[in-house]
Every structure is written in C-alpha cells, then in structure tokens.
Amino acid sequence: MFKSKRFIFLLIFIIYINLSYDPLSAWAAESFDTTKVDEYVTNYIGKNGLPGAAIVIVKDGQVLYEKGFGHDSEGNPQTAKSIIGIASGTKPFTAFAVLQLVDEGKIKLDDPIVKYLPELKLDDERWEQMTVRQLLSHTSGLPNPTIVAPANTLKEGVGRLYDWKLQSNPGEKYGYSNANYWTLAYLVEQISGMTFNDYLTQNVFSPLGMNDSISVVNSEDITKKLGLPRGYVSLYGTAIPWTELEQMLSGSGSIFTTASDMGKWLSMHTNEGKNEKGEQLLSQELLKESYSPQSGIENYGLGWSLSSPNIKPARISHSGSKTTFQSQQDIVPSSGYAVAVLLNSFTTTFEHPYEISTGIIQLTEGHEPVLKSPTPKIIDLSLGVITLIYLMLGIRGILRSKLWTDKRKQHPAWRFCLRLIPQLVPVVGIGWLLFVVPTLKNNSSTTIDAFGLWPAAMIFLAIVFIIGLVLTISRIYYRIRIIRNLRL
Helix, strand or coil: HHHHHHHCCCCCCHHHHHHHHHHHCHHHHHHHHHHHHHHHHHHHHHHHHCCEEEEEEEEEEEEEEEEHHHHHCCCCCCCCCEECCCCCHHHHHHHHHHHHHHCCCCCCCCEEEECCCCCCCCCHHHHHHHHHHHHHHHCCCCCCCCCCCCCCHHHHHHHHHHHHHCCCCCCCCCCCHHHHHHHHHHHHHHHHCCHHHHHHHHHHHHCCCCCCEEEECCHHHHCCCCEEEEEEEEEEHHHHHHCCCEEEEEEEECCCEEEHHHHHHHHHHCCCCCCCCEEEEEHHHHHHHHCCCCCCCCCCCCCCECCCCCCCCEEEEEEECCCEEEEEEEEECCCCEEEEEEEEEEEECCCCCHHHHHHHHHHCCCCCHCCCCCCHHHHHHHHHHHHHHHHHHHHHHHCCCHHHHHHHCCCCHHHCCCHHHHHHHHHHHHHHHHHHHHHHHHHHHHHHHHHHHHHHHHHHHHHHHHHHHHHHHHHHHHHHHHHHHHHH
16 A cells, blocks of 8 residues: 555656646647637627738747738738738837847947947937937937938938937937837948848848748838738728828838747747747847836836736737738736737727737636727717718808808908808818828828828818818808999
C-alpha cells in the first residue's frame, strides 16, 4: 500500500513537472474557443454595417487565430492575407526602428534632434531643445495642423516645418502630432542611409517574415504601387466605396499590411523582442522603455499608448485611422495575449477596431462581450432626420419667398439686408469649409475629400448651404422686382 501511494505521488510529480515546462501558449491554444470570436466579430460587423474586417490573436509569441470577414470593394472575400492600411498603427513601427538605432549606439534618446538633423529649421528657437525621446512620446511641442502642403518625400515633408511654431515648450506636455513621426522617419533615413521603407523591410519586416507589408510615402501609392481596392466610408449605417484622401503618410501612417503579418509583429512583442527564430530584434531594456510612461505624459510611451487605470485588463496599444481604413493593436501584459483588428472602412463617430478588440480581449479573459447598439448608425440616422426636416422647412421657405418679401417691402434696404444675415452666415461659413479650406496651403484635398470625412454631416451642411443660398437669392430677386414695380 505504501509503495502504491509512493508510485502515485511520483506519477503526479512527473506530470506536474511536464506541465510546468510546456509552453503556456500551447495550452492556451487548446483551450481558446475561436468559435466565440467568429460569432462575436460576425455579429458585430453585421450589426454595424461594416463591409469587412481582419483579425489576429496572439499569446506568448504564438499566433492562435487569424481570419478575415466580409469583403472588399471589388467583391473579393476579406482574408487574413488581405492588405489593409493601419494608419497611425505605423507609429509603433517607426518608434521600433528608431530604438533599433539607439540599440546600435547610432542615436541617443536624450540628444537634441538638431544633433542628427542640423538642416531642419523651425520658426521657433525652442526647436533646438527638442530631443529624440520627446518626438517619440509626442511631448516635443510640435503642433498637428489639419491642413498642410503636399509632399512627395520625407525630406519635403519635414521641410514644411520651417514656418511652424511650437505649441508648448519641449518636454512640457503631451500633444499628439504626425509631424513628430515624419521627423523620426526622416531621422531613420538619414542615420541608416536607406529609405524608410527599405529600412523597415530589411530590419523589421523581413526578420519577422512580414512579407506582405510595405511602407508607402503618399496615399496615392495605395493604388499606384499596391493596386489595392478602395476602402469605405460609413453613411446612415451603410458602407460606400471611397477614395483615400491624398497626403504624405511616411512614418506617421504609412504601413499597409495584413492581419497575418500583424500576428508576427505582435508575436515578437509578446516574446521579449525575439522573432520565431529566437533572434533579438530589440533589446528587452528598450522594449520595456517603449511601453513605459514618459516625462510629461502618463498614457504614452515611445510609440505606444498606455491604457488609463480604469481600463481592465491594462493594455499597451495603438489605434489608427485614415479616411477609408482603421486599425487597432493591443498587447495585454497580464495575460500574454495580443490582438490586432484591421478594417477596410472608416467611421468618424466611433472607433470600431477598438471596440472589436475590446470584445475579443474580454473573451480571452473568460467574459462574454456585450454587443452594444450601433451608435454611429443611430447618430447618422438622427442627423438624416434633421436633414430631411431642414430640407422640408427650407423648401417651404423658398416657396414663400415672395410673401416674405412683400411683408417687408416698406423696410429700408439696410433693414432688409439685416434680415438676410441668418441665412447668409451659414452660407458663408459652410462655403468657406467646403470650397476654401481644401485649397489652403496648396494642399491636395478636394471638396469630395471633405465629404468623405463624415458623409452624413456633409450632406446636412450641403443642404443648409443650398437652402440658405437659394432662399437669399429668392428674397433678393423679389425685393428687386418690388423696387422696379414701384419705379414704374
């Protein structure tokens, strides 16, 4: 009996030892229920009217799940191999490239950027105090204007800064700016002697096996170099194909990749900076620093956003959005999971990739995600109702223009003109937004591009503009007729 108990104890001990040395990800892969992810994502994109999505889930350096849903604008199925832009999800890659050069001793994080890029100038003497670290953490003080001149190279892109002024002292506070990452990508080019895309390909993409990934310079390269189908914008809960706004993206939002490739990227981040061959692409010290809060900002590291304390479980993330695509990448240190969500559509009023990723993370935590109401659809449809009401009232006002003018035929000209101001103010304001802003600083955007930023809102503004313009012209026309009749 004693020997039997000893044998059982020994057997349990051996099983325990074997379990403790098996990779945790292998057990996670067996227990992870991918059918729940399928169900959740399918229901989500259906309820919210999204055309397609691509998802990858990683744990402790191992890809557990990758899949595409829906379709692209050419009717092809969306797969884990479909190339989609990750927009500002590029920034962690740009930061990674800079940190590799720091690892090699070619750059120091706390050196002034002018030490490496002396040719760059700003119309602000504080520029010389700006460090590489501050650019990485968005604490440089550089502004993030919406309207900028076009550029075809990174050198041209950062050359546009010559007449800019800082919005705060370097290192003083956080201020998200794409210009920080144009400058960092240009820094990579100057220090490495390679184009930014070539550097990423040689030092990040290839070592990770990200063979379907590329960093473009301009958004027009999407069709010229990649030949990708158009993405979508959301209108009243429906996705409509749209052409991406033309702009220089390099370093700040330039990477086009697949869910499958993003799995390899996140596998490295959940495997202490090593690729599947065990090669260390970045030291653990610098990797940890990139995930750590920086001076002047608690919720941003070096290229990564850090979740606020009320978000459970805590995550290291970066989102991204352009006018026809969106992305989200999340690393959950407490569990070893990481998730990437890529969408071939853009919704102004809601971050769908973040919501989808959050639901998937809840599934990895053993919780059931709540499928919320389609907020963007509700907002758009509500705005549509307002637009319709305004259109009906506007048509009524136009039809009654003669009566309105007749009632005021005794008013002097100055008083009549004052009564036209309520209609003229929105006409001037909306006209400036739709027709003048797209031409500022010789930028390449158009009125059609402005429409794609939020179609439902732009339809409302267009109706307000047209009604106001026609109403004003009608009333002036009848005023002129009254004056002519009086003279006769």
